[in-house]
Each structure stands twice: as C-alpha cells, then as structure tokens.
C-alpha cells in the first residue's frame with residue numbers, strides 16, 4: 012500500500028477525533044495570543060497520543076510544540092497549527108480546521124511510521140490574525156533545526172502554490188496650527204490638508220508601482236470641528252509588495268509622498284512604523300509538487316488561480332525566509348464565498364468543508380511521510396531553498 016493509501020485509512024479512522032477538535036475550537040473562538048482553550052485541547056490530545064509537549068511563556072503562553080522522536084536523527088519536520096479567531100466573527104478564517112488537520116496528520120504519521128520518523132513536531136503558532144505570532148517564535152528559536160514546515164489553510168479554492176505579500180503598517184501624523192477657520196484662517200496650518208495631499212499623491216503614484224504591489228489607507232483623525240483649522244490629522248496605511256525589493260521601493264515612494272505633503276502644507280510629520288513587518292511568503296515548490304500530486308489523487312482539483320493573484324499577507328512569510336515552508340489552501344466553500352465572511356464561517360463546520368479538511372489532512376500526512384522516508388526529498392527541498400536565498 013502506498014503512503015497515500017495508508018494516510019487515507021489512518022485519517023479516516025481519526026476523522027471523528029479530528030472533527031471533534033475542529034468543532035470544539037470553532038465553538039470557543041479566542042483572539043490572537045488568548046487561545047488558551049484551543050492550545051490546551053491540542054496539547055492534551057497530542058500528549059495522549061504519545062507526543063512530548065512543551066508550552067510557551069509570557070506573550071507566547073498559547074504557543075506549544077508536541078514532539079515525536081523516532082529512532083532516526085534526521086530530518087525534523089514541523090506541521091504548523093494556527094488556532095486564533097477573528098474579532099466579532101469567530102472562526103471565519105477556519106483556523107479551527109488548520110489545528111484539527113495538523114493534529115490528525117501528526118497522529119497519522121506517528122502511527123504509520125513510528126520509529127522510522129526523524130523528529131516530528133506539531134508547532135502551535137498563536138496570533139496569526141494581525142498578531143505576528145510566528146515572528147516572535149522565530150525570534151525565540153522555536154524553528155531552530157526544523158528542515159521543513161508545512162500547514163494547510165481553508166479557502167474558497169484549491170491551490171497548493173501561492174505567494175503572499177510583504178506588508179508593513181505605518182501611521183502618518185501631521186501637526187499644524189489651530190486657528191479660527193472664518194476669522195483668521197491665514198494664521199492656521201491645516202493638518203487635514205496634509206493628509207488629503209498624501210492620499211492624492213499616493214493615488215497619483217499608484218500606476219508607477221511594481222506589479223502586485225498594494226497601498227491602502229484610512230484617515231484616523233481629520234480634525235475636530237469645521238470652524239477650527241485642524242491642528243492634528245493622521246492616517247494609517249498598509250504598504251505591500253510581492254518581494255522585499257518591491258516592498259521597499261513602494262515604501263520609499265509612499266514615505267516621499269508623506270514628506271512632500273508636510274512640506275506643501277507647512278505641517279510637521281511624524282512617521283510611526285509598526286515593528287511587525289511581514290516578509291513575502293515564498294512557497295517551497297519541491298514540497299508543493301509532492302503535496303499537489305497527493306491531493307489531486309484524492310480528487311481535489313486545483314483551481315488554477317495564478318500564484319500571484321488573490322493573495323494577502325501572513326506571518327508564515329517570515330518563516331518561509333528562514334525554513335522551507337508550504338501553505339496549501341483547500342476549498343471548503345464556493346468560489347464567491349471568501350475568508351473572513353459570515354458565509355465562510357458556516358463553511359468551516361459544514362459537511363462539505365469537513366470532507367475537504369480530511370483530504371487536506373490526508374495529503375499532509377502523505378507528504379510528511381515522504382519527507383521522512385524518501386531520502387532524496389528533503390535534500391531537494393533544501394537545495395531549492397538555498398537557491399532562493401542566494402537569488403535574493
């Protein structure tokens with residue numbers, strides 16, 4: 012029997028446990044870095060299966076790792092579990108499924124390979140939704156020695172290989188001078204004019220930005236009353252690029268626009284950069300081809316959406332810059348129903364969605380088995396990764 016066939020059998024036998032975990036986490040949505048319930052469920056379930064577990068501390072108190080060490084020293088393969096929910100709308104990104112699939116795949120791999128494993132880890136990564144949990148975890152050394160990291164994410168399409176955008180959040184604060192807007196406007200310095208000039212400049216330069224770049228902002232303060240010349244106004248922007256080079260090019264242009272707006276209006280400018288800078292996600296294609304082959308055999312047809320389209324940003328971007336990583340998407344909803352919507356929320360506990368989760372968990376299991384048993388696979392994954400690092 013092939014590993015894929017064996018994986019199918021193991022995941023089928025684990026299906027009730029996988030579904031139960033997915034639904035329990037779904038019913039107890041927790042915001043980023045507050046995922047106590049989800050993390051404790053996963054830790055307990057993996058401990059019961061013979062994994063050695065360790066939990067994080069402080070900011071990362073909802074991070075964990077569960078390790079199974081076979082008799083082989085190498086390689087170390089990490090299956091990633093996310094489990095944070097969104098404000099107000101619960102698990103509308105379906106991270107309950109990511110966690111449940113990670114649990115199922117890890118247990119299945121352990122049951123199938125046992126001592127034939129190197130080091131198999133489930134790494135629980137909290138705070139993906141805007142929290143940058145993986146950035147803290149990279150900093151704290153959780154991924155040291157990991158040869159490859161892999162996870163699966165629910166979506167409205169099947170796609171194994173997709174890139175993600177680098178992103179940074181910035182705030183532009185303009186300081187002017189208040190004055191009576193009717194009696195003595197000439198004595199004022201209008202900070203709102205600076206913000207409006209910034210938006211107009213950014214809109215004018217959009218056409219000259221590299222392909223796939225994104226710049227989008229909101230005005231966070233526009234003044235206090237129409238009869239006062241605004242002495243303070245501010246805006247928050249996201250700047251995104253498909254490579255760090257593109258990202259820095261756009262960031263430079265937006266920063267120039269912001270400075271020019273200050274100069275044009277006589278305001279002073281303070282730029283606050285969020286220290287969370289997500290890097291672009293670079294999928295490991297060697298791993299991707301293997302996963303794609305498995306999931307196709309299970310009947311999940313690839314949507315054919317190009318790798319640079321229909322993409323956002325994630326903290327796995329930073330991980331993919333230090334460890335070969337893969338983040339396949341599996342369809343739990345129709346194409347018109349997108350993540351972070353009320354309709355998607357229903358899809359992540361629907362029978363159709365759960366069937367797709369089992370397929371994804373099966374392909375994940377088979378891919379991890381290949382990583383442990385196919386002697387040429389991890390070296391090929393590493394070779395691609397090193398080539399990518401050199402080319403950067």
Ligand SMILES: [Zn+2]
Nearest residue numbers: 104140350351
């Ligand atoms: Zn999301």
Ligand SMILES: [Zn+2]
Nearest residue numbers: 104106139164
């Ligand atoms: Zn997500």
